[in-house]
Amino acid sequence: MEVKVLGAAREVGRSAFQINCDGANLLLDYGVMFGNPRGSPPTYPLHVKPRDIDSVIITHAHLDHSGCVPSLFVSGNCNVYATPPTFDLSKLLIKDMLKIEKNSHSFDIPELNNMMQHAKQIQFKEKIVRGDTKFELRSSGHVLGGSTVLVESDKKKLFYTGDINLRGSRMLPPADLDIGDVDLLITESTYSQEKQTPRSKSEHDFLEFANEVMDRKGILFVPSFSVERSQEIACVLENANFKHRVIMDGMALKVNEIILKHPEYLKEPEIFKDVLDKVVAIDEHRQRKNALSEPCVVISPAGMLVGGNAVYYLQQLAFDDKNGIALVSYQGEGTPGKKLLDTGKVSTRGKEMHVTAQVKQFQFSGHADRDSLFDMIKNIKGNPKVLTVHGDNNSCIKFAEEIHEKFGLDAIAPKIDDTVSI
Ligand SMILES: [Zn+2]
Numbered sequence: 001m002e003v004k005v006l007g008a009a010r011e012v013g014r015s016a017f018q019i020n021c022d023g024a025n026l027l028l029d030y031g032v033m034f035g036n037p038r039g040s041p042p043t044y045p046l047h048v049k050p051r052d053i054d055s056v057i058i059t060h061a062h063l064d065h066s067g068c069v070p071s072l073f074v075s076g077n078c079n080v081y082a083t084p085p086t087f088d089l090s091k092l093l094i095k096d097m098l099k100i101e102k103n104s105h106s107f108d109i110p111e112l113n114n115m116m117q118h119a120k121q122i123q124f125k126e127k128i129v130r131g132d133t134k135f136e137l138r139s140s141g142h143v144l145g146g147s148t149v150l151v152e153s154d155k156k157k158l159f160y161t162g163d164i165n166l167r168g169s170r171m172l173p174p175a176d177l178d179i180g181d182v183d184l185l186i187t188e189s190t191y192s193q194e195k196q197t198p199r200s201k202s203e204h205d206f207l208e209f210a211n212e213v214m215d216r217k218g219i220l221f222v223p224s225f226s227v228e229r230s231q232e233i234a235c236v237l238e239n240a241n242f243k244h245r246v247i248m249d250g251m252a253l254k255v256n257e258i259i260l261k262h263p264e265y266l267k268e269p270e271i272f273k274d275v276l277d278k279v280v281a282i283d284e285h286r287q288r289k290n291a292l293s294e295p296c297v298v299i300s301p302a303g304m305l306v307g308g309n310a311v312y313y314l315q316q317l318a319f320d321d322k323n324g325i326a327l328v329s330y331q332g333e334g335t336p337g338k339k340l341l342d343t344g345k346v347s348t349r350g351k352e353m354h355v356t357a358q359v360k361q362f363q364f365s366g367h368a369d370r371d372s373l374f375d376m377i378k379n380i381k382g383n384p385k386v387l388t389v390h391g392d393n394n395s396c397i398k399f400a401e402e403i404h405e406k407f408g409l410d411a412i413a414p415k416i417d418d419t420v421s422i
Pocket of ligand 1: 060062142163
C-alpha cells in the first residue's frame with residue numbers, strides 16, 4: 001500500500017492523499033487552500049490525472065477537503081464517493097466559493113454539475129470493493145455526514161481521520177473508533193499543540209455573555225460558519241432555555257434545510273427540529289431591519305466576517321456599546337474577524353472604525369483537542385505507522401515526535417509530494 005501526499009502536509013488546507021494498493025487508485029479528499037488574506041488566489045493540491053484515479057472519496061463538505069474535486073472533471077471524470085449530506089453540503093459550499101471567487105478557479109458550475117453526476121452516495125460502514133481493495137466510511141463527529149475512511153488491502157489497513165471530533169457535540173455523536181487493527185494512520189494535527197477550552201466552559205462563558213448583553217437591552221451578534229457552527233450555537237442557546245429571540249440569517253438557513261433532509265445523521269433529530277422551529281429565519285431585507293428592534297441573538301455567516309449578511313449586521317450593531325459580538329469560529333489570518341480581535345477595528349464604508357460593542361471570542365471547535373488526539377492514538381490497535389497532517393508546520397512535526405516518544409510508533413510529518421509505503 002502506497003500513499004502519496006498531495007496536500008495538507010505541514011499546512012491546514014488542500015487535503016489530498018493518493019492511495020495505491022493492489023491496482024486500486026483512490027483519492028482521499030481533494031480540497032482547496034484559501035489565499036491569505038482571503039481574496040488572493042487559492043492553492044490546489046498537487047495535480048492528479050483523473051484517468052489515474054478510480055474513485056475519489058470526500059470525507060466531508062468543508063472546502064479544504066472537497067473544494068477542488070470539480071477540477072478532476074475539466075478534462076475527464078471518475079466516481080466520487082461520500083455520504084448524502086456531504087454531497088448536498090459540498091454542492092452548496094462549492095457553488096458559494098465559485099460565486100465569491102469568480103474567475104479564480106480552473107473550473108466552474110458545469111464541472112461541479114459533472115461531479116454531481118458521478119456522485120455515488122454511500123452510508124457509514126457500507127463496504128465498496130475495488131479489485132482486492134475495499135474501503136468504507138465511518139462517522140467522524142466533525143460535521144453532518146462527515147466521515148473518516150478505512151481502506152483495506154493485502155492484509156494492510158489504513159485509517160484516515162479527515163477532520164475528527166472524538167467528543168461529539170450538541171448535534172453529532174462522537175467519531176466511531178471501533179476500527180480494529182490499523183497499519184497506517186493518517187491523522188489530522190490541527191490542535192495537537194494547543195489546549196482547547198473545555199466545551200462546557202465555552203458554553204457557560206458564551207451564555208453568560210449572551211445574558212449580560214440581553215440584561216443591558218443590547219443585541220448579541222454571532223458571526224458564524226454556515227455549516228454546523230450556526231446550528232450548534234442555536235442548540236447551545238436552546239439547551240440553556242434562552243428566553244430571548246434567536247435570529248438566523250444567510251446561508252445557515254440553506255444548511256438547516258439540508259440537515260433536516262438527513263435527520264438520521266443527527267444525535268437527537270427531534271431536539272434539533274424543536275430548535276429550528278423556535279429560531280426566527282430572516283429571508284428578506286425588511287425583516288432584517290425589523291428584527292433588530294429588541295434584544296435578541298443574531299446568528300449569521302460569514303464566521304470570519306468576510307462576507308454574507310454578517311457585514312450588514314456588523315455595520316448595524318458594532319457601534320453601540322450595549323451590543324456584543326461573540327466570535328465563535330476560527331479567525332484566519334488576514335480576515336476582518338481576526339482584525340477585529342487584534343485591533344478592535346473594522347473597515348466599513350472605506351473607513352477604519354473603532355468598534356464600541358463588546359467583543360469576545362469563544363472556542364467551539366469541531367476538531368479533536370490535544371488530549372483526545374493522544375487518547376485516539378493510544379486506543380488504536382496494531383502499532384500503526386503514523387502520518388501527521390492538517391496542522392501548521394510546528395503542530396505536525398511536534399505531534400509526530402511526541403507520538404514516537406509516548407507510544408514508540410514510527411511517526412512522521414510528511415512533506416508535500418512524499419510517498420510512504422507500508
Ligand atoms: Zn473540516
